[in-house]
Amino acid sequence: VNILYSLDLIGTFVFAVSGTLSAANKKLDLFGAIVIGFVTAVGGGTVRDLLLDIHPIGWMKDTIYVSIILAGAIFAFLFKQWIITLRRTMFLFDTIGIGVFTVLGVQKALNAGVHPVYAVLMGMVSSVVGGVLRDTLNNDIPLIFRKEIYATVCLAGGALYLLLDTFETPQYLNEVVTVMTIITARILVIRYKLNMPTLSINESSN
Amino acid sequence: VNILYSLDLIGTFVFAVSGTLSAANKKLDLFGAIVIGFVTAVGGGTVRDLLLDIHPIGWMKDTIYVSIILAGAIFAFLFKQWIITLRRTMFLFDTIGIGVFTVLGVQKALNAGVHPVYAVLMGMVSSVVGGVLRDTLNNDIPLIFRKEIYATVCLAGGALYLLLDTFETPQYLNEVVTVMTIITARILVIRYKLNMPTLSINESSN
Amino acid sequence: VNILYSLDLIGTFVFAVSGTLSAANKKLDLFGAIVIGFVTAVGGGTVRDLLLDIHPIGWMKDTIYVSIILAGAIFAFLFKQWIITLRRTMFLFDTIGIGVFTVLGVQKALNAGVHPVYAVLMGMVSSVVGGVLRDTLNNDIPLIFRKEIYATVCLAGGALYLLLDTFETPQYLNEVVTVMTIITARILVIRYKLNMPTLSINESSN
Numbered sequence: 001v002n003i004l005y006s007l008d009l010i011g012t013f014v015f016a017v018s019g020t021l022s023a024a025n026k027k028l029d030l031f032g033a034i035v036i037g038f039v040t041a042v043g044g045g046t047v048r049d050l051l052l053d054i055h056p057i058g059w060m061k062d063t064i065y066v067s068i069i070l071a072g073a074i075f076a077f078l079f080k081q082w083i084i085t086l087r088r089t090m091f092l093f094d095t096i097g098i099g100v101f102t103v104l105g106v107q108k109a110l111n112a113g114v115h116p117v118y119a120v121l122m123g124m125v126s127s128v129v130g131g132v133l134r135d136t137l138n139n140d141i142p143l144i145f146r147k148e149i150y151a152t153v154c155l156a157g158g159a160l161y162l163l164l165d166t167f168e169t170p171q172y173l174n175e176v177v178t179v180m181t182i183i184t185a186r187i188l189v190i191r192y193k194l195n196m197p198t199l200s201i202n203e204s205s206n
Numbered sequence: 207v208n209i210l211y212s213l214d215l216i217g218t219f220v221f222a223v224s225g226t227l228s229a230a231n232k233k234l235d236l237f238g239a240i241v242i243g244f245v246t247a248v249g250g251g252t253v254r255d256l257l258l259d260i261h262p263i264g265w266m267k268d269t270i271y272v273s274i275i276l277a278g279a280i281f282a283f284l285f286k287q288w289i290i291t292l293r294r295t296m297f298l299f300d301t302i303g304i305g306v307f308t309v310l311g312v313q314k315a316l317n318a319g320v321h322p323v324y325a326v327l328m329g330m331v332s333s334v335v336g337g338v339l340r341d342t343l344n345n346d347i348p349l350i351f352r353k354e355i356y357a358t359v360c361l362a363g364g365a366l367y368l369l370l371d372t373f374e375t376p377q378y379l380n381e382v383v384t385v386m387t388i389i390t391a392r393i394l395v396i397r398y399k400l401n402m403p404t405l406s407i408n409e410s411s412n
Numbered sequence: 413v414n415i416l417y418s419l420d421l422i423g424t425f426v427f428a429v430s431g432t433l434s435a436a437n438k439k440l441d442l443f444g445a446i447v448i449g450f451v452t453a454v455g456g457g458t459v460r461d462l463l464l465d466i467h468p469i470g471w472m473k474d475t476i477y478v479s480i481i482l483a484g485a486i487f488a489f490l491f492k493q494w495i496i497t498l499r500r501t502m503f504l505f506d507t508i509g510i511g512v513f514t515v516l517g518v519q520k521a522l523n524a525g526v527h528p529v530y531a532v533l534m535g536m537v538s539s540v541v542g543g544v545l546r547d548t549l550n551n552d553i554p555l556i557f558r559k560e561i562y563a564t565v566c567l568a569g570g571a572l573y574l575l576l577d578t579f580e581t582p583q584y585l586n587e588v589v590t591v592m593t594i595i596t597a598r599i600l601v602i603r604y605k606l607n608m609p610t611l612s613i614n615e616s617s618n
Contacts, residue, residue: 338549342548
């Protein structure tokens with residue numbers, strides 16, 4: 001659990017950075033950028049905990065989350081030019097965050113005693129909703145709805161975790177395998193530009 | 207209650223279909239379209255249950271909702287061209303969904319013991335919020351805010367339900383009368399193009 | 413508390429008016445305008461209470477809130493031309509609302525027993541989220557993210573309240589001092605056009 005906790009903090013930091021940077025293309029001030037960083041980092045866990053009636057909400061249990069998000073936002077603000085050159089590193093950390101958030105979401109849901117179907121959904125919610133809120137506040141159609149299929153990767157990862165859990169895989173091993181699988185899958189998806197089919201009514205232009 | 211339950215499932219299916227189809231005008235991929243179908247179908251009930259502190263949230267009590275929504279989304283994806291030609295049928299089912307969601311919302315709120323004013327509001331929330339979230343995620347101003355007055359129909363329907371309830375109308379009869387009234391009212395509204403006045407500051411262009 | 417309660421009602425009224433008027437630039441009908449007025453007035457308190465698991469949600473404890481919001485929306489609809497000429501008065505009441513909502517938010521959070529950091533955040537959430545939802549529903553990037561720094565004023569006001577509370581300042585005095593400070597600070601901010609720095613990646617155009 002200790003490693004998962006550390007990865008959770010890293011994921012939170014990276015989500016805060018990416019959220020804050022997303023404000024750079026819009027004319028947001030520092031405060032707006034920090035808020036969007038904040039919402040990106042905690043949005044998924046917050047919606048998950050509200051749906052599952054878990055209180056206190058994840059990030060309100062330990063002030064370290066607020067500190068880390070603030071640190072991420074300020075880091076993004078100070079080193080934005082430099083961060084941009086680190087896209088690959090950022091992408092890797094972002095992907096780690098996605099994997100960890102998914103596993104944590106599934107675990108929280110299982111602990112709350114819901115049906116496995118909801119556990120898988122909550123894994124995806126944990127990892128996806130932050131970005132959806134980020135894009136909605138930035139007045140964009142959520143990126144995840146248009147291009148990347150990482151939500152599908154999260155669903156598959158959550159299902160894998162459940163499957164391994166059913167076979168009584170030790171929790172620690174299950175966490176490692178699932179997170180690694182999600183990371184690998186996402187990298188492959190990006191590398192080979194895999195896309196979901198588009199829903200278009202006027203198909204002639206397809 | 208049995209009929210209401212069946213109608214609830216039909217309403218959920220139709221809302222999922224309409225939500226998924228709404229993604230057709232945007233460049234959403236299959237996943238994005240399914241998510242929007244999902245949110246359209248469960249959004250109203252989710253917000254209602256969160257506000258009333260009812261847990262588990264409606265659609266998390268029974269996995270049939272997830273199955274039906276998925277079925278609706280896939281149905282929309284496969285038969286989109288054909289569904290479009292069925293606008294009238296879709297509209298009818300949509301209207302049934304609106305009537306049923308309103309009645310269920312009022313009932314849930316009354317069971318939660320809130321003041322009748324909130325019960326009427328919760329009836330409207332159940333039936334309207336899904337579409338508002340759909341449009342917000344699609345980056346549109348919610349349709350309901352601009353054109354159609356079905357929310358007003360929901361409010362009136364909710365008030366009617368309360369009134370009949372006060373006169374100790376049997377619940378079953380009350381459900382039938384209210385749902386039928388909402389359906390009739392909405393059809394009349396569309397048919398005669400009834401609109402609410404618009405709030406415009408610069409009235410010269412009106 | 414009595415004065416705070418009256419100011420809370422005034423703040424609710426003014427937020428409802430401003431939310432309803434915001435719909436004037438969009439082509440919203442009366443219903444849409446009222447809903448946006450409603451969401452503007454109760455959005456902050458609702459999100460705060462959901463996050464803190466406080467039930468019933470603020471505005472559902474006393475029907476006077478619904479009445480006042482409705483009155484505000486109708487007032488805005490009837491007297492929109494006249495209200496526009498009263499920008500200064502509206503601004504003053506709006507600022508009073510912001511101060512009062514912040515203090516009430518901090519108090520509610522402290523009563524819920526959360527860490528002071530969250531109390532300050534909840535003060536800001538109470539006062540800011542309504543406007544964010546208003547702008548999101550209107551399909552704008554939230555104003556507060558771009559121009560005005562009133563959220564920062566709320567954070568500072570919340571921190572001041574906490575500080576005075578630590579020194580065992582009588583609650584009544586603390587309320588008066590904090591609200592007055594927030595009002596003064598916001599007026600100064602507007603007057604001297606103080607702004608937060610903007611986060612922009614391509615800085616040459618700055």
